[in-house]
Amino acid sequence: MPDLQQVRKGSTPILILSVLADGKKHGYAIMRELEARSQGYFSMTAALLYPTLHQMEQDGLVQSTWEEGNGVRKRKVYSITAAGGERLAAGSMEWRQFAEQLFHILGKPAAIRGEQ
């Protein structure tokens, strides 16, 4: 993994929770939604997404049901749990704290200095 692609490490679960907070979705749709919301920046691969969802379900952050329908492929629909909501709130604060501290060390960017 090239050094410059290290920045996203650890953000996968909170990104998923954030998308699911707006309504339940199946895995593939979560991927597309993240890509759409970030103009392609967060392009998650299936090999990262699905194992992560499995782990999150095991941790009680999300729950799933299989959905079958008229001319549509069978798919597993995920929704956020109460514990997932709490994790999302706590995780958001953690990330904000981290960003504050990081940019305090690196020098605050214009946006954080309020010069947007």
Add this chain to the structure above:
Amino acid sequence: MPDLQQVRKGSTPILILSVLADGKKHGYAIMRELEARSQGYFSMTAALLYPTLHQMEQDGLVQSTWEEGNGVRKRKVYSITAAGGERLAAGSMEWRQFAEQLFHILGKPAAIRGEQ
């Protein structure tokens, strides 16, 4: 590793480079400096710092010389290289981009909205 301590992943080299950009320092001093500048938030352990420094030296981002002196323990002093400076600049931009995208998804914090 608890989930909430995942946020710092990948930030180690750039934090080190950022400290060394202000002048050369030995490993232990880098650790203390990071802790001081972040009011204890970035409390790096020796087992993370030293292997990282070794890797960074191998990558040409820092260079080191052993320093011995009057009543002081022998220590390895690191300084940032030209390549390290470039990496610091590029890495800072990467982190800013990431933060922008992440908080766009999570909802911007007060500081980024300019309400500090």
Add this chain to the structure above:
DNA sequence: GTATTATATATAACTTCCTTATATATTTCA
């Protein structure tokens, strides 16, 4: 004077997260 703490560097074993590669199957479009 001896013990503890702080300073200082280092490696080994292990876990976690991510990547690359591969597999399978359905639906839509050219």
Add this chain to the structure above:
DNA sequence: TGAAATATATAAGGAAGTTATATATAATAC
């Protein structure tokens, strides 16, 4: 009919971080 998009999944391997351990000197406390 063949390719691309949709949809889920696992295996193998690499990179980053944690916990544990080792070693050694200098400063401070008792």
